[in-house]
Amino acid sequence: MNDRYGYGSDVLATDWRAPRGGRAQQVAAERGLVVEDVDTGWCGAVVGVERAGGMQVVHLEDRRGRRKGFPLGPGFLVDGRPVVLTRPEDRESSTRLAQARQAAARTASGSVRVGGSPARVASGSRIWVEGRHDAELVEKVWGDDLRVEGVVVEMLDGVDDLASLIRGFAPTRDRRLGILVDHLVPGTKETRIVQQAERVSPWVRILGHPYVDVWQSVKPSRLGREAWPVIERGRSWKHGVLAELGWPHRSQTDVALGWKRILSTVRSYSDLEPTLLASVEELIDFVTVPPPHEE
Template sequence: MRNERPHDYRGAFDAGGTRTVRKREIPEVPAEPGLVVEDPASGFCGAVVAIDARDVTLENRHGGRRVFPLRPAAFLYEGAPATLVRPSPPGAGGAGSGTAKPAGPARSASGSVHVANLRARTARAARIWVEGIHDAALLETVWGHDLRVEGVVVEPLHGVDDLAAAVREFGPSPARRLGILVDHLVDGSKETRQAAAVASEHVLVTGHPYVDVWEAVKPSAVGIRAWPKVPRGTDWKTGVCDALGWGEPADGARRVLGAVTSYRDLETPLIGAVERLIDFVTAAHEG
């Protein structure tokens, strides 16, 4: 006979035999500028930029703003229900006086609103593919914070020679979107033909015009006037390192990747391509 542990009902009923209902405590969180919360009804996530007696204004990572009423337990803060309240006025509690203007929300390396005390979201089924490890490293440096907020995983392909087969194996669907970042996406290139072959309702291919993702880093960021011209038929990274005296491509990679600290170090075509991919793979999950 199996031994079963008896249930412990202590505290579940009051003296009259009526079941005790315990209400969960919902914390009140001061809506300080920059505080990041989510409206669970719409899925809108953003930082507090304004608050009054009735409403709070949130700004998402794209600069979009929405106004929400201040209702009890109406928001999610760090994944749990919370009630937003107006912060104490300057000088309250003996903290001093003055009318200093609140600082704007902190920004991540991509320029989006920085989520304080971030706990990474469970990874989505959607993915972003990039051509190689250097592309993945750049995305992590600049968009890593955003990707963890959104629960998006970036995977290097190590080339796009058999892209169609890889996409078929992945099996894109409405809940399993796929974004692909491709180098040298220009008219007439093999990359453009491969992209056209796999693009669909659930697959978005974006890219930049540069031969290699290194070239999408602004020359000034790595201390050069311009990227050197590499003869056709020569490996681009090898040719660059030879022309600049950087040693082997591995040495050049450390120099280039180490020079990037934010989106300001990247050329606009790469920034736009990555932002479109993040929007695409997360759109199916937004309210």
């Protein structure tokens, strides 16, 4: 057949009703996007989208700095092509959803989450920490990882008799012991105790952090501060910190509630100081993964 008018062999096979400029495509009204209103010819960059008078309005600013609002939707051109402007939040919501899904794929420690895997039966190895607050912090950040590995965290009531406790545990190559100690700095009582305890068994690893208390391992920025308060000698450190923060601080109940408040600010490993992170990660590796030369 002679295609005199360029329709092709089948007129109905094409979108013959489409306007000359093409059908309108949906485009998010991102800030800075240059568009033209078809009815008025107003051309300008998107400077915002808001709800006004029961409708969504897009505000455009022309090259002279003048602004004008138009109903969000059809009736605009971008580079001469018809578009339907949509709220930019639609795209942002998709981005936030993708970020949330990505975050959910990892544990608070940053490890890849093992989906559908039940907690392993507890192994013989253990990690000991000095107190309840240490245990609660380790559980919040590393709990998922430890359950997968079957490692139990247990609390010590101080470290004064640490060597004797290690002998009672009787660690072996397959039943290791990792210990996290507070305020482990040169010249302290804790350092002398650890040096003695390390001689008990080669299957024990004792690490620590330099902070007076595990509270200080939480970055002060999580509390809106540049640094933790400095408490003078002779004053209860925890009670003093709570007082400096302006929180209730007179009783042990106040201390417990203060810690809960601090712990609630911890979302993941990124909210903790690197010194604590390094120590806990090394202890977990020690009690779960034998070094290659020992296999």
